[in-house]
Amino acid sequence: MNSTGLRPAPPEPDGRSRRWRAHRTARRVELVRLARRAVHRLGPEASMDEIAAAAGTSKSVFYRYFGDKAGLQQAVAERVLGRLQQELHEAAASAQSPLDGVHGMVRAYLGLAAASPNVYAFVTGGPTAGAHIHHFFSAVSTLMSEPMRRHLEGRRTAEDASPVLAFWSTAAIGLVRNAGEQWLATPDGPDKPDLEDFADLLTGWLLDGVMSPPGTRPSPTPPSTVEATSPTPKEHR
Structure with a gap:
């Protein structure tokens, strides 16, 4: 305690400590970048020895910074998924309509996975992928529910649908992730749609159901049209 009765402030770290932390x-960051490049080229099952050799350093350097392969996998995942989350935010913010927002998110997810299937498999697979992947997809579910909520506003079903919207967003993530991974694993050929067509297809499934025409993105239906085409109580019977 000093004369004012307050504890003295801790000493400022010296310049050497700050420089060392900045260097580390x-x-x-550089090792994560090099590891991503190595996995992209070598595949998701690449060993630490192989990753280190491709990075031009030793395995002990990677162990020093990441602890083990699981630690490296998590560091790469945080980088890749952080970038994807930013792209999802940008897709939602730049969309001209709520439905375009959903489509933009689907396209961003598929695009990042298709850019490097090896890196995608490295960060989403394996025993260490659980915690950070679950947290990420929970955040994506929340993001995807917002454009759907705005799409439903003004419709007769909006009030009834709102409490169950969380189920839709969770199901949407499951559909996009699982269908996307099967799409990535499918060899190129006439039966495999390209990125744009597949994003349109999944968006149609999410919003109109599996019977929506392939290759067509659903368009907003004005509330007045919903009112005009909604069945009357007699038709329900």
Whole structure:
């Protein structure tokens, strides 16, 4: 305690400590970048020895910064998934309509996975992928529910649908992720749609159901049209 009765402030770290921390941070970022490049080329099952050799360093350097392969996998996942989450936010913010927002998110997810299927498999598979992947997809579910909620506003079903919207967004993520992974694993050929067509197809399934015409993105239906085409109580019977 000093004369004012307050504890003295802790001493400021010296310049050497700050520079060392900055160096370690920069080195860690660089190693993550090199590891992503190595996995992209070698595949998701690449060993730490192979990753280190491709990065031009030793395995002990990676262990020093990440602990083990699981630690490296999580560091790469945080980088890749952080980028994807940013792209999902941008897709939602730049969309001209709520439905375009859903389509933009689907396209961003598929696009990032297709850019490097090996890196995608590296960060979403394996025993260490559980915690950070679950947290990420929970955040994506929340993002996807917002454009759907706005799409439902003004419709007769909006009030009834709102409490169960969380089920839709969770199901949407499951559909996009599982269908996307099967699409990535499908060899190129006439029966495999390209990225744009597949994003349109999944968006149609999410919003109109599996019977929506392939290759066509659903368009907003004005509330007045919903009112005009909604069945009367007699038709329900």
